[in-house]
Amino acid sequence: MDERSGSATPDEDDDEFGLPPRLVEEALEAVEADDVARLDALLDPLHPADIADLLEQIGPGQRRDLLALWKGGVDGDILSELDESLREEVIEGLGPGELAEAVRELETDDVVDLVEDLAPEAQEAVLGALAAADRVAVEKALTYPEYSAGRLMQSEVVRAPSHWTVGEAIDFLRSGVPLPDQFYHVVLIDPRLKPVGYATLGRLLSSRRETPLRDITEDSFRTFHVEDEQGDVARTFEKYHLISVPVVDDDDRLVGVVTIDDAMTVLDEEHEEDILRLAGVGEGALSDSVIDTVRGRLPWLVVNLGTAGLAALVISRFTGTIQALVALATLMPIVASMGGNAGTQSLTVAVRALATRDLTRSNAWRVIRREAAVGLVNGLVLALALGGMTMLLFGSVPLGLVIASALVVNLFAAALAGVFVPLLMERIGVDPALASGTFVTTVTDVVGFFAFLGLATVVLL
Amino acid sequence: MDERSGSATPDEDDDEFGLPPRLVEEALEAVEADDVARLDALLDPLHPADIADLLEQIGPGQRRDLLALWKGGVDGDILSELDESLREEVIEGLGPGELAEAVRELETDDVVDLVEDLAPEAQEAVLGALAAADRVAVEKALTYPEYSAGRLMQSEVVRAPSHWTVGEAIDFLRSGVPLPDQFYHVVLIDPRLKPVGYATLGRLLSSRRETPLRDITEDSFRTFHVEDEQGDVARTFEKYHLISVPVVDDDDRLVGVVTIDDAMTVLDEEHEEDILRLAGVGEGALSDSVIDTVRGRLPWLVVNLGTAGLAALVISRFTGTIQALVALATLMPIVASMGGNAGTQSLTVAVRALATRDLTRSNAWRVIRREAAVGLVNGLVLALALGGMTMLLFGSVPLGLVIASALVVNLFAAALAGVFVPLLMERIGVDPALASGTFVTTVTDVVGFFAFLGLATVVLL
Structure with missing residues (x-):
């Protein structure tokens, strides 16, 4: 079992990694047969991340049945690993006792991550299940802005006065004080709790x-502020x-530590x-329902409908030209499409x-x-390629020249739009990835159709 | 100085992080003034990653001048941090003595990363500068496939026989054996060098x-094979x-360790x-020349020219229809564009x-x-929105029905193509990100134009 789930080496069917597909089927069979013992035997050896994967990969009905049968098995680590979109569902399915047991063993940063996006009632249920000291730490963390270092850090830190020696630090670590599950440095603090350096455990051990601790601190030392993004x-x-x-907080006092895995x-x-x-896809997970997915995507398509309408408006100014030379209708999407692609390249x-x-x-x-x-x-x-082909296929040198010129204009516009739009969005404080694509292709559609049909009107009619 | 470069807290102009823009200008001024002392004073306090950033952000001529003036300052860490596209250029600019000094201090994994994409002569220059033992380790690593764990690992590992106690391990670490710069575990090995577990330094210290080492090993223990991707x-x-x-290698022997930063x-x-x-952008860096960038992007645009031609071919079958009803030319790009966007959503x-x-x-x-x-x-x-608007604007119920039907057909095709194309590419062993976009928009263009113009021909003429 361990080997099947634990190795990163791909199986024979090498698109799998982590969770073997037979396991999902076997687990579903056990659920259908109401066979708790078999389900336990299948799931217990798995890493919490794999169990979370399994829960994400099955359907909502199957998930409900599995959890009803296997309630006691859901622990804090599994909740932490679950996609946000499923957490609430799973937490609601747990009884208060099971929930308390599940979250108690988590470090504060994991609890913060678990509760920050929950609905108020579910959040209260989790917080109520915590020990008092942990609850205070979690509530404190929740006062920091979303997506801040304060929400990411764990408040469990191993620290030592900066005048200590290696021996004093080691004795302290051996003294039975509670230590975090994972830690990599001893943070040196001054009497006002300000961190002034850190020593790696490797240097400490060797x-x-x-040796005074301050003699073995690392050059890489730096701190974050709780409100850093x-x-x-x-x-x-x-x-x-x-x-x-x-x-550190506003007073430069040590309040936590962010680790690389986070x-x-x-x-x-x-x-x-x-x-x-x-x-143009909103937040979402593969396990989202059809309705949630539509909600995430439809708004962008509606925006696109508007910008496509703009392009159509440009074309409608030239219906006379198209009527006179219908080949233009055949060729015009090429100019627009090439511009869209080149713009997307620059933009990305x-x-x-x-x-x-x-x-x-x-x-x-x-740049x-x-x-x-x-x-x-x-x-x-x-333009050379497209112009040449157009001349050959349509037997018209002027038409070839028109499409070639329009293409040069549009690819130049595409390159500029591709880099200006995101720079501008960054400058005004909007995520440059957000909706830039729509702006850029609007530019390339409008410029493409206008340049091509406009030039055609002037040159060919 | 340290504070300006060292803090992750954004400056007042908060789109900057790491390297303040004035620093780039000041460094360039020092280069222009041929002022080595001033350049040293500016660059020495910087982290190698920041110096690499600076070299990437200036132009090729400025870079040449700066390096000519500041040759001695380029160390192995700066080379490691440099974008691949610039490494060769910088390495060629160094003398053999400077190069030897630069690479000697690096860990083997960093040397491997440094040399693997260099041209043979530059590679030989770096290898020749290494100590014999390091050279053997690097050459061994280069025998593993590209993008394998064997290329990523460092061969410096802290290991201990599995029968040792905590005290024995600590005494060993204190004995003055050479230790890697960064290490987080002591790996337990059996007499055949097979890793059987590991203990974190935190557990070791506390x-x-x-205590026997094997009593404090971690559940998370797993190994990679040198050829894992x-x-x-x-x-x-x-x-x-x-x-x-x-x-581990084929014989399950411990040969190195991969760390999380890599x-x-x-x-x-x-x-x-x-x-x-x-x-549709090939590999590339912002510091690439115009020609290299064109080389990366043009092939995809040529492919797109072909697929856009396919769409044009579809339209050309319906020129009679368009001639009869020129509004179709105005509306048809909307159907194609909406399909392209929806397809890109599914695909991404x-x-x-x-x-x-x-x-x-x-x-x-x-899914x-x-x-x-x-x-x-x-x-x-x-379809409801677009069909309705079309009926209103063009005063034709049949035209509204035609565009609405074509849109439904195309969005359905887009959704399927968006998920089938990458799944198919994954199945046949091609990176699903590669060129899927072109396939998907080809489908949506062809289906979009065909459905709209085809339906229009049947219904409206």
Whole structure:
């Protein structure tokens, strides 16, 4: 069992990783047969993340049946791993006693992550199940802004006065004080609780007992403020190869620590947001219902209907031209489509570079100039091809020249729109991934149709 | 200085993070003034990642001048942090002595990462600069497949026989053996060098000296094989919240360890690949030249030219219909554009879910059914709007019905293509992000134009 679920090495059917498909079927069979013992035997050896995966992959009815049978098995770690869209459903299915037992063992950062998006009643149920001290820590964390370091940090920190030696620190660690499950540094603090450095456990272990802690601190030391944005926190971890970073409040006092595994999760969520927003898909999970999914996507399609209408309006100004030369109707979508694709290329590169902080004010003009040059070169090359083919197929040199010129104009516009739109959105404080795609393709549709049909009207009629 | 560069808290102009823009300008001024001392004073306090950022953000000529002036300052860490596209350029600019000094201090995994994409001569220059033992380790790593765990791991591992006690392990660590810069576990091995468990340094520090190591090992223990794919490795780290994982060879012997910071970098690179490939942009960096950028993007635009031609071919079959009713030319891009957008939505969700392994064989049919239902619902809602508006604006009920029907058909096709195309590509072993977008919009263009113009021909003429 352990081997099937525990190894990252792909099975024979190598699109699987983590959860073997037979396991899902076997678990569903056990549920159908009302066989608790068999279900226990199947699920108990699994990592909580795999059980969460299983719950996400089955249908709502199957999930209800499985949980009814296996209520006692749901622990805090499984709740933590579950997709947000399912947490409420699962928490509601648990009794108060089961819920209390499930959340008590979690670290405060996991509880915060668990409750922050819950409806008030479900949130109260979880908070009520916590020990008093944990409840205070969680409620404190919830006072920090959403997506802030304060929500991400765990309040359990291993700290030591900065005048201690290695030996004193080790004795303290051995003294039976409660320690976090995972920690990587001992944070040195001054008498006012301000963190002044940290030592890795590796240095602590390999140094002599009499060494002062402040002699083995790391150059990489830095702190976050509780209100720093989680996205910046995650990028900082990645950029500077950090493993854990102390968090301070307004008075510079140590209040918690963010660890790299949490930063990695944030980075992955930011990725998800970027890629989905670029495609005009709201937040959502594969386990969402049809109605929730429609709710996430329909608004963007409605916006697109409006912008497509704008393009149609441009075309409608030229119906006379089209009537006179119907080949234009055949060719015009090519110009618009090429512009849309080139614009999406520029846009995606710009959005990604903004997210990774590779595109900044220092190099914005350089990038804009480069995109413009790329747009022009691509436009000229493609115009040669498309213009030539048009001349051959339609037997008209002027028509070829018109489509070639329109293509150059549109690819140049596409390149500029692709980089200006996200830069502008960033400047006014809107996520550049959000809806930029619609703006850019609106530009390329309007410019494409207008340039092509306009030129055709002037040159060909 | 330290504060300006070291804090993750954004400045007043809060689109900056890491590298303040004035610093770039000041450094360039120092270069222009040939003022080495001033350049040193500016760059020395910076983190290598920030210096790499600076080199990436300035132009090629400025870079050449800066490096000529500041050759001695380039160390291995800066080379590691540099974007691949610039490494070769910078390495070529260094003398052999400077290069040797730069790479000697790096861990083997960083050297591997540094050399694997270099041209043979540059690679040889770096390898030649290494100490013999390191060179062997790096050359060994280069025998593993690209993008494998073997290339990602560091060969420096802290290991201990599984029968040791905590005290024995600590004494060993204190004995002055060379230790890696960063390590988080002591890996327990059996006499055949097979890893059998690991203990965190935190547990080691907080346990009594006489405790056997095997009593404090972690449940999370798992190993990777040297040939496991880096993408799977990174996902496994994220899914199971791992911090470091031992790597074994074919004989199950411990040969290295992958740490979470490397996994985080891989995750970020995989995301970059997904988002850029979805947009039809080849690999590339902001610092690439115009020509390199054109090379990355033009091929996709050429493919798009072909598929746009296919759409044009469909339209050309209906020129008679368009001539008879020129309003069709105005309206037809709306149907195609809506389909393209809806298809991109489905596609992006499917590509992302495949990348995170949320979409598997177990739930593929469920997801396909959901997408089909979403496509149908969105199609019906939008058809109502578009059909109604068309009836009003063009005063024709049949035209409204035709465009409404075509929209439903196309959004249904878009939903199916958006999920089938990436699933199919995954099944045949091609990256689902690669070129799926072009396939999907080809489907939606062809279906959109055909359904609309075909229905119009039958119903309206």
